[in-house]
């Protein structure tokens with residue numbers, strides 16, 4: 001790795017928003033440590049290398065503490081400070097809560113919440129010790145709405161949206177910044193993996209992950225607290241702040257309940 005390039009760690013970099021975040025980091029002068037659960041991350045890493053970023057790929061399950069430790073150890077072995085942590089890996093899960101497989105429910109919480117905060121705890125401590133670093137957490141506008149038929153996922157994103165602002169405040173007297181990217185529905189593997197292709201939200205036109213990632217990267221680099229990408233999503237979060245939760249839950253049912261999509 002070249003010493004003069006700052007180092008970014010991007011989780012969930014094999015597809016979707018994380019892939020685009022890693023690409024933007026690479027084209028903006030960062031070297032990379034990229035992580036994902038499946039072997040595809042090793043081939044995806046070649047794309048980042050072709051953009052000029054020295055890249056270390058770590059295939060690891062970030063739903064487990066051991067998996068996060070493996071990523072952290074790989075970072076430590078490089079002996080370089082992490083200038084940017086883009087904690088992006090996450091999974092969704094559709095259908096009614098009581099109809100979901102609890103192992104999958106737990107995986108949403110373990111990946112989106114436990115694995116994410118554990119990684120931030122470890123790398124965040126190093127950043128604070130260096131008094132330097134940028135953290136970007138991929139939250140979601142879903143965190144603003146009780147997510148009927150995606151209940152645990154939305155709750156996990158409400159956790160992250162909220163957590164990001166608290167950590168940001170705790171670090172306000174340091175040179176470590178915390179930003180949260182709140183995408184709306186984005187065109188990635190997410191809805192297929194969440195088993196939501198028969199829903200309205202699963203079938204609607206979605207945002208371009210490259211555009212969403214650019215908004216997140218820019219917010220991280222300028223140290224903004226949060227960024228909601230796209231005017232429709234901005235309007236939705238503004239309205240969500242003044243709408244009773246029961247009404248939001250009913251609205252969410254209409255777009256996320258199984259069978260709400262036009263085609264199945």
Ligand SMILES: NC(=O)c1ccc[n+]([C@@H]2O[C@H](COP(=O)([O-])OP(=O)(O)OC[C@H]3O[C@@H](n4cnc5c(N)ncnc54)[C@H](OP(=O)(O)O)[C@@H]3O)[C@@H](O)[C@H]2O)c1
Pocket residue numbers: 011012013014015016017018035036037038039041060061062063064088089090091092111138139140141142182183184185186187188189190191193
């Ligand atoms: N798409 C949307 O509409 C949307 C909206 C708001 C927020 N978000 C958030 O954006 C983030 C990225 O999602 P996406 O839409 O880009 O979906 P995606 O295409 O499914 O990408 C998810 C990424 O996370 C990785 N990942 C998932 N579980 C993991 C685990 N246990 N350990 C390691 N890596 C894991 C995946 O790697 P593997 O393939 O190797 O598992 C993949 O690289 C998530 O946090 C999601 O909640 C998405």
